[in-house]
Amino acid sequence: MLDLSHLADLAPTGTLRGGIVVAPAKSLSFATKSGDGVAQGVPVDLLHGFAALLNVPLSLAEFPNSGQLTDAIAEGACDMGFMPRDAAREARVAFGPSFYLMGSTYLVPAGSEIFTIEQVNREGIRIVAIASTTTARAARRTAPLAAVEEVSSVDLMTAMAQRGEADAFALSHDSFIGLLPRIPGARVLPGQFQQTGIGVAVPPGRPGALALARQLIETAKANGLARRAFDAAGFVDAAVAPLDD
Numbered sequence: 001m002l003d004l005s006h007l008a009d010l011a012p013t014g015t016l017r018g019g020i021v022v023a024p025a026k027s028l029s030f031a032t033k034s035g036d037g038v039a040q041g042v043p044v045d046l047l048h049g050f051a052a053l054l055n056v057p058l059s060l061a062e063f064p065n066s067g068q069l070t071d072a073i074a075e076g077a078c079d080m081g082f083m084p085r086d087a088a089r090e091a092r093v094a095f096g097p098s099f100y101l102m103g104s105t106y107l108v109p110a111g112s113e114i115f116t117i118e119q120v121n122r123e124g125i126r127i128v129a130i131a132s133t134t135t136a137r138a139a140r141r142t143a144p145l146a147a148v149e150e151v152s153s154v155d156l157m158t159a160m161a162q163r164g165e166a167d168a169f170a171l172s173h174d175s176f177i178g179l180l181p182r183i184p185g186a187r188v189l190p191g192q193f194q195q196t197g198i199g200v201a202v203p204p205g206r207p208g209a210l211a212l213a214r215q216l217i218e219t220a221k222a223n224g225l226a227r228r229a230f231d232a233a234g235f236v237d238a239a240v241a242p243l244d245d
Helices: 004-010 042-054 066-074 134-142 154-162 173-182 207-222 225-232
Strands: 016-022 030-033 058-063 080-084 094-108 126-130 147-151 168-172 194-202
Touching: 004 042, 004 207, 016 042, 016 066, 030 042, 042 058, 042 080, 042 207, 042 225, 058 066, 066 080, 066 194, 080 134, 094 134, 094 173, 094 207, 126 134, 126 154, 134 147, 134 168, 134 194, 147 154, 154 168, 154 173, 168 173, 194 207, 207 225
Parallel strands: 016 030, 016 058, 016 080, 126 147, 126 168
Antiparallel strands: 080 194, 094 168, 094 194
């Protein structure tokens, strides 16, 4: 049973203000919009499930990338969201457990002569990544010879990939599942240049909020909420991260 003694710390307005990243195709951390404009996907299902467990209303704020979601949580404009974690984010928001272990790789456009992640790290190679994300930072770190250009949204990246306007496009493996059919002839490179957890994040300086967020994510793993969210979004082969010790 949840300890709700910290509910006011997690949802100080009485409403759980959740933040989601909206993209053209679902991933384990991205939501999409249905034909009638309703947000859907793993983060949406988890936030709805958490609000139900807490017995509070849910308000969703939408962002084009996880960097802007990080800003909103760091500033206290959102109470909770889900995002890949790295040292830069850990300095700004408080992370609870991860619900998925994410690997980042590259998509290369039709006709590319790049076949491995190692071949991306060359002078003259142009990488496109989403601004202020763990994947963008990891691409700069692991491919220092290449040039990394940051764009504001997955929509922009997808349009550039369709036009072949860069040599490699950096995202997580699960993000490319939905995007690949939209980019004829493109390939996703095997392996990964980064692995990190997609964790639940809350504003800093609110230890009660962090304690309750930890309970919620571990409950979602234990009671099947996370598994049902994965399956509903089509990620039936993706493994939910194990329970924390």
